Amino acid sequence: MGRRDLSIAVVGAGFSGIGLAIGLKQAGFTDITIFDKADGVGGVWRDNTYPGAACDAPSHLYSYSFEPKPDWTRRFAEQPEILDYLRHCTAEYGLTPHLRLRTEITDAEFDAARGRWRVRTGDGERLEYDLLVAACGQLSNPAVPRLPGMDSFTGAMFHSARWDHGHDLTGARIAVVGNGASAIQFVPRIAPDAESLTIFQIEVHWISRKPDRVYPRWRHTLNRRVPVVQKLARLGIFLWFELVLNPALVSPRGRLLLSAPVRLMCRHALRSVRDPQLRDRLTPRYEPGCKRILTSSEYYETLNRPNVHVVDSPITEITADGVRTADGEHHLVDTIIWATGFRSQDFVAPMRVTGPHGTELNAAWKDGARAYLGMAVSGFPNFFLMYGPNTNVGSGSIVHMLESQTAYIVQAARLLAEGITTMDVRQDVLDRFDAATQRRLSTSVWNQGGCDSWYLDADHRNTNNWPGFMTGYRRRTRRLNPADYHLRH
Known part of the structure; x- marks a missing residue:
C-alpha cells in the first residue's frame, strides 16, 4: 500500500468517526484506533435518548451513501433506529476490533522531532500516532446556563441530552428551559402525563409541519429488489x-x-x-432560516393543552422548589429539564490539542475557530477535524459533508503513508479560505436575518455553517492539493 503502515487515531465514534474508519479500512489502512469516552458507538444518537428523539433530515439521505438501509421504518427515523444503523455499520465493516470505548482522550501533543502525535487517555495511558483526527462533532457537549440558586433546587434536574429515565414524570410539575429542536420533540411526549408543564421560551422559532410517515412493507421489499428506487428517493x-x-x-x-x-x-x-395572543408570542420577528427552521406536527397542538404554559420572561433565579422570572413570578416545579442545546463552538473539547510550538488549539482559535475546508488548522500538522468549523449545513444532511471529509482525509493518509513525514496546511491558504468563507456568509440569512443563533460565536462570527451548496463542498474536497500544505519528507 505504501512505505509505512500508518497509525491513525480517531477521537469519536459517531457518524463522523465510524464513516472515516470505514473509508480508511477500504483504502487499505489497518492500524486504526477509534476512541470514545462512552461505552458504545453512536455519538449524539447514543447520548440523546429523550422521548421522541428523531432526525429532522429524511432517513434515506441521513445515512451513508455506501450503506443504504432499505427498511427504514419511517421517513424521519427515530433515535433507536439510527443508533441501530450505526451499530450495524460498525459490525458490517469490521470496526469492532478497532474500538477503544470508555476511553477519553484528554491531551494530544505533537512531537515535531518524531513527526507523531502523543496522546494521553483519562487513566494516564500514553500512546503515539502518525495521524490524529478529531471526530468530536459540533453537538456533543451540552450547554447548561449557570443561574443563581441552581444548587438549592431540591427536585430532579437534567439536560435533554442526558435524560434521566429513572425519574418518573407522571404527575410531575415540569419546567422545560428552552424551546428548540429537542424541546419540540419531547414536550408532546411528556405533556400528557404531567400535572403541569411550563416552557420557558428563550426565543421563538419558525416551525413547519413535519412530513413524516411510516413506510409500508411493500416499500421495503421494493427498495431491496429494485435498489434504484431508494437511490432516486435519496x-x-x-x-x-x-x-x-x-x-x-x-x-x-x-x-x-x-x-x-x-x-x-x-x-x-x-x-x-x-389562543391568538399565544400565536402572536410564538411568531418570530426575524427572517426564516436565520435560526434553524424546526419541524413538528405535534408541538403547536400540545400548547393547546390546559396543563401546558409558555413563559416569555427570562429566568432570574432557581429556588428550592421552582423558577423565578424577571417579571417577579415564582413558578412552582419539581423537575427542570434543560433544553438549552450544545456548546457548538467547542469542536474538540474537553480534549487539549497542542501543536509543535506549544500552541494550544483553543488559544489559536481565540478570535474564532478556523480550519481550511473545516478540517486542517495551520500549526497543527498531521491533524484533521471532522464536522469542524464552517461545515454545518443549514439545509440538507451532514452525512453528505462527512463523506466528503472522509475522502479528503483518506488522501492525506495516503500521502503520509507514501513518504511524507508531516503535512501542515499553509497559513496563507487558510487565511484566504477563511476570508472568502466569512465574506460569503456575510450576506447569508444566518448573518443578516436579524437573530442570534448557535451558528454565531460571542463576536457574531459565523463559525459553524458552510456558506454554499453541499455539491460545492464536495467539489472543493474531491482532490487534496499538496501545494496547500507544507510537506516534510
Missing part, C-alpha cells in the same frame, strides 16, 4: 434541499424568492394554536 430529497431550501439561506436572491413561501408554510402550521 437523490430527490438531496435536490429538494440543494436547489429549493439552500438558496433561501445562502443567497440574497434566493431569500427574496423563497422567504415568503416559507413564512406562509410556517404560519399555516402556527394556526394550530387556538
Whole structure:
C-alpha cells in the first residue's frame, strides 16, 4: 500500500468517526484506533435518548451513501433506529476490533522531532500516532446556563441530552428551559402525563409541519429488489434541499424568492394554536432560516393543552422548589429539564490539542475557530477535524459533508503513508479560505436575518455553517492539493 503502515487515531465514534474508519479500512489502512469516552458507538444518537428523539433530515439521505438501509421504518427515523444503523455499520465493516470505548482522550501533543502525535487517555495511558483526527462533532457537549440558586433546587434536574429515565414524570410539575429542536420533540411526549408543564421560551422559532410517515412493507421489499428506487428517493430529497431550501439561506436572491413561501408554510402550521395572543408570542420577528427552521406536527397542538404554559420572561433565579422570572413570578416545579442545546463552538473539547510550538488549539482559535475546508488548522500538522468549523449545513444532511471529509482525509493518509513525514496546511491558504468563507456568509440569512443563533460565536462570527451548496463542498474536497500544505519528507 505504501512505505509505512500508518497509525491513525480517531477521537469519536459517531457518524463522523465510524464513516472515516470505514473509508480508511477500504483504502487499505489497518492500524486504526477509534476512541470514545462512552461505552458504545453512536455519538449524539447514543447520548440523546429523550422521548421522541428523531432526525429532522429524511432517513434515506441521513445515512451513508455506501450503506443504504432499505427498511427504514419511517421517513424521519427515530433515535433507536439510527443508533441501530450505526451499530450495524460498525459490525458490517469490521470496526469492532478497532474500538477503544470508555476511553477519553484528554491531551494530544505533537512531537515535531518524531513527526507523531502523543496522546494521553483519562487513566494516564500514553500512546503515539502518525495521524490524529478529531471526530468530536459540533453537538456533543451540552450547554447548561449557570443561574443563581441552581444548587438549592431540591427536585430532579437534567439536560435533554442526558435524560434521566429513572425519574418518573407522571404527575410531575415540569419546567422545560428552552424551546428548540429537542424541546419540540419531547414536550408532546411528556405533556400528557404531567400535572403541569411550563416552557420557558428563550426565543421563538419558525416551525413547519413535519412530513413524516411510516413506510409500508411493500416499500421495503421494493427498495431491496429494485435498489434504484431508494437511490432516486435519496437523490430527490438531496435536490429538494440543494436547489429549493439552500438558496433561501445562502443567497440574497434566493431569500427574496423563497422567504415568503416559507413564512406562509410556517404560519399555516402556527394556526394550530387556538389562543391568538399565544400565536402572536410564538411568531418570530426575524427572517426564516436565520435560526434553524424546526419541524413538528405535534408541538403547536400540545400548547393547546390546559396543563401546558409558555413563559416569555427570562429566568432570574432557581429556588428550592421552582423558577423565578424577571417579571417577579415564582413558578412552582419539581423537575427542570434543560433544553438549552450544545456548546457548538467547542469542536474538540474537553480534549487539549497542542501543536509543535506549544500552541494550544483553543488559544489559536481565540478570535474564532478556523480550519481550511473545516478540517486542517495551520500549526497543527498531521491533524484533521471532522464536522469542524464552517461545515454545518443549514439545509440538507451532514452525512453528505462527512463523506466528503472522509475522502479528503483518506488522501492525506495516503500521502503520509507514501513518504511524507508531516503535512501542515499553509497559513496563507487558510487565511484566504477563511476570508472568502466569512465574506460569503456575510450576506447569508444566518448573518443578516436579524437573530442570534448557535451558528454565531460571542463576536457574531459565523463559525459553524458552510456558506454554499453541499455539491460545492464536495467539489472543493474531491482532490487534496499538496501545494496547500507544507510537506516534510
